[in-house]
Amino acid sequence: MLHCGSNRRVGPSCVSGRVSTFLMVLLVIAGPLAGPATAKVETWRQEGPSAFARAHKEGVVISDNGRVRLGHSVAPVGKLEAARVWDLARTADGSILAATGDSGRVYRRGPKQDAAWSVAYDASDSQVLSLVACPDGTLVAGTGPTGQVVNVSDPHHPASRPDPKVQYIWDLAADSAGNVYAATGPNGQLWKRSREGRWSLVYDSRSTHLLCVAVGLDGQIYAGSDGEGLIYRIARDGKASVLFDAPQSDIRSLLVLPDGTLYAGTAAETGPSPGSRS
Numbered sequence: 001m002l003h004c005g006s007n008r009r010v011g012p013s014c015v016s017g018r019v020s021t022f023l024m025v026l027l028v029i030a031g032p033l034a035g036p037a038t039a040k041v042e043t044w045r046q047e048g049p050s051a052f053a054r055a056h057k058e059g060v061v062i063s064d065n066g067r068v069r070l071g072h073s074v075a076p077v078g079k080l081e082a083a084r085v086w087d088l089a090r091t092a093d094g095s096i097l098a099a100t101g102d103s104g105r106v107y108r109r110g111p112k113q114d115a116a117w118s119v120a121y122d123a124s125d126s127q128v129l130s131l132v133a134c135p136d137g138t139l140v141a142g143t144g145p146t147g148q149v150v151n152v153s154d155p156h157h158p159a160s161r162p163d164p165k166v167q168y169i170w171d172l173a174a175d176s177a178g179n180v181y182a183a184t185g186p187n188g189q190l191w192k193r194s195r196e197g198r199w200s201l202v203y204d205s206r207s208t209h210l211l212c213v214a215v216g217l218d219g220q221i222y223a224g225s226d227g228e229g230l231i232y233r234i235a236r237d238g239k240a241s242v243l244f245d246a247p248q249s250d251i252r253s254l255l256v257l258p259d260g261t262l263y264a265g266t267a268a269e270t271g272p273s274p275g276s277r278s
Contacts (some may be wrong), residue, residue, distance in 0.1 A: 142169025224251025
């Protein structure tokens, strides 16, 4: 249900269409049984997201072109002692892990409904920016501002750095062979770590930061940038092309579905740039 600022209620009738048209019929009777009733029809249109700017949304989602549809249910999963959550990952047993700042911790919540959050890793960096669960079950985290890639599953937490100039591991992804890809800043580079632990540069973009990375079903790599809002597609032979140029400045997240569909989350640039975070 969606409640508009004028106390109008938008329910299931608007879910199926992009434009919601409402009809209000006012019956005006000239006198008690004095003659036939007359009707006056008034219509109004609520079209586009701006029409719902003053609305209170409850259980619905409004797209950028004004389409109203049912939303997913949302429920809290406990409070974290953290200023911000940068990334989430789920392990094979159903546990959820959260990469956080500004204390640089990875929190873990077990698969049980009433499970509590516990600290799985406490980094020396102030930010744990990214997480990925590898096919073999290993959990890997990326940090900032020293650009470390850490094996969280190992009790000794061994870490490596793609390059001394890398400061931010904004996102991580793993392919079926166990290779790990890191989207980094402040030089907009995409790095690959082999199963043997060797780092190699996959793509050096013109962007200041590559903020996200995903692996396609065909082995192609996708990376999202800041500044120009570009999604790069990097083929197996290392050739890169621009797949999408978003109207927003940042590509913040990428997701490949089981059928190969690629989704991207975007953001407009506001406040300090990523490079100013520490």
